[in-house]
Amino acid sequence: MNNGNDKSPNNVKIEQDILAKDATRVKHMKWSAIFAWLAFASLLITGQIWLHQVKHSGNILNPGIEIPSLRDSESAAISTRVTWSPIISVTVRALLLIAIVFTIFFRIRSKTLRTRQILMRLSAIEEAITKMSAKD
Numbered sequence: 717m718n719n720g721n722d723k724s725p726n727n728v729k730i731e732q733d734i735l736a737k738d739a740t741r742v743k744h745m746k747w748s749a750i751f752a753w754l755a756f757a758s759l760l761i762t763g764q765i766w767l768h769q770v771k772h773s774g775n776i777l778n779p780g781i782e783i784p785s786l787r788d789s790e791s792a793a794i795s796t797r798v799t800w801s802p803i804i805s806v807t808v809r810a811l812l813l814i815a816i817v818f819t820i821f822f823r824i825r826s827k828t829l830r831t832r833q834i835l836m837r838l839s840a841i842e843e844a845i846t847k848m849s850a851k852d
Contacts, residue, residue, distance in 0.1 A: 731836055734832070735829070735832060735833060735836065738825070738828070738829045738832065739829060741825060741829075742822070742825050742826050742829050745818065745821055745822040745825050745826075746822055746826075748818050748822075749815065749818040749819045749821075749822045752811065752814050752815035752818045752819075753815045753819075755811055755815075756808065756811040756812050756814075756815045759804070759807060759808050759811055760808055763804040763805075763808060766804070
């Protein structure tokens with residue numbers, strides 16, 4: 717009767733393949749989180765510098781300056797203004813949210829991988845102890 721503790725070489729190979737795939741996923745998730753944080757930081761710094769250049773008194777998360785759009789005719793100049801600062805602000809907030817979500821997913825995935833590695837090592841130890849007790 718097999719209760720899931722069959723440690724044939726084929727099952728060990730399957731477990732190692734699963735751990736290798738999980739390790740690859742964790743590596744990709746780590747780099748995704750790092751990239752998201754770098755994108756957030758670079759847009760935050762660039763946006764703050766840009767707001768300083770246009771002599772804006774607010775900050776990147778609470779802007780309120782309007783810049784004329786590219787369609788700058790005399791009659792439509794007042795009605796067709798593009799507000800770039802809130803666009804940058806919303807983008808910065810979205811990148812912050814994405815970076816936080818990627819970081820949380822990375823932490824969950826890495827904890828799961830570590831738990832699986834520990835369980836695999838414990839099952840190998842259990843098997844070794846069972847073999848040692850069978851010899852006696």
